Amino acid sequence: MPLALLALAIGAFGIGTTEFVTSGLLPEVAADFGVSIPTAGYLVTGYALGVVVGAPVLAIVGSRVPRKRMLMALMALFIAGNAISAAAPVFGVMLAGRIVASLAHGAFFGIGAIVAAGLVPPQKKAGAIAMMFTGLTVANVVGVPLGTLVGQNAGWRVTFFAIAGLGVLAVLGIAALVPEQGRPERTRIGGELAAFRNPQVLLAMAMTVLGFGGVFTMSTYITPMMTEVTGYAPASVTWLLVLFGLGLVGGNLVGGRYADRALMPMLCTALAGLAIVLALLPLAAHDKIAAAVAVPLVGAFGFATVPPLQKRVLDQTADAPTLASAVNIGAFNLGNAMAAWLGGLVISAGFGYTAPNGVGALMAAAALVLALVSAALERRGGPAAGLPGVPGGPEAAGSRVVAAGAPASAADTGAYARRP
Secondary structure: OOOHHHHHHHHHHHHHHHHHHHHHOHHHHHHHHOOOHHHHOHHHHHHHHHHHHHHHHHHHHHOOOOHHHHHHHHHHHHHHHHHHHHHOOOHHHHHHHHHHHHOOHHHHHHHHHHHHHHOOOHHHHHHHHHHHHHHHHHHHHHHHHHHHHHHHHHOHHHHHHHHHHHHHHHHHHHHHHOOOOOOOOOOOHHHHHHHHHOHHHHHHHHHHHHHHHHHHHHHOOHHHHHHHHHOOOHHHHHHHHHHHHHHHHHHHHHHHHHHOOOHHHHHHHHHHHHHHHHHHHHHHOOOHHHHHHHHHHHHHHHHOOHHHHHHHHHHHOOOOOHHHHHHHHHHHHHHHHHHHHHHHHHHHOOOOOOHHHHHHHHHHHHHHHHHHHHHHHHHOOOOOOOOOOOOOOHHHOOOOOOOOOOHHHHHHHHHHOOOO
């Protein structure tokens, strides 16, 4: 594989780490700024909303800029945001830094995957894209637990300065190793927007928001739940995050393997499993062993939804997938934002640190209902089912997805599905 993929993977590793590490450092950040943990949870919400806005906007802007230059600009934005967060004198400034960093998230993965695919022969494109997204997967298993450990022992600011340093390393790698690929073709906005007239696309995105949001009702507040309710020492949260990361990897691999074989059964099974585990977690949280088992299961069931959901969007937008794919990236992060906000509300209302899991169970159950509705419409020959020339018609049947990352961001891989 070309060394340029290593530079892209480093960027993916940094982005994945900064997205998720905040959840492990909420108590430290809250204590430093003198705010409540639910208020500190806005750092997760703000980042997610920044991705929602930045993914489609910067993806469109990036279509008019040479890709190598755009990747370097996005990483510069990422560096600036993390440096602002690390040096923030007050909570509001840190929140602003999180939003600045988040704007680069979706567009980096979207454009980076195109660049990765262009670095290798056609028969190796999927492997190249998977190699880049390995950085995101490793971030969940190594970067987030390590960043949490460093933040708890050396201070959370050190963690964010180190992440900014990863961004510098990625920029240098991209500058030195990624070849120029020229200016991409202009985006056809009208054709891309037409995909959103398909009800199946809207249903899939709603499932993305609700299903993946269920995961973040747990992960956003995992540290206070595990320390205050379960009784783990703060240092043990690092290992619980490792378990969660392993669950993400395993779920993504299983979801990717079966998304092409039996998409809707896979999706419904994953959503049902997620709803059940989240519903039981308030009880499991009172036992250390049960909690340690439940945490990776939430990650596994949650990320098993990513490949089938992204493939669902692609199957329905085969003729114009770029904007829909970018918006679906935003949908994952909109779910994250909703989860962090709703979880903070129930904690502030006095229901305790396990209460967000009940909210997540309801979100996952609602996504399951939408999946059943979508499947029923498809069986009845609903919109875009079997209509040639319509996104999702028979010419889309050959779409396939590369599943090789973690979600809110793993969804990006779908933008580069290839038809036979």
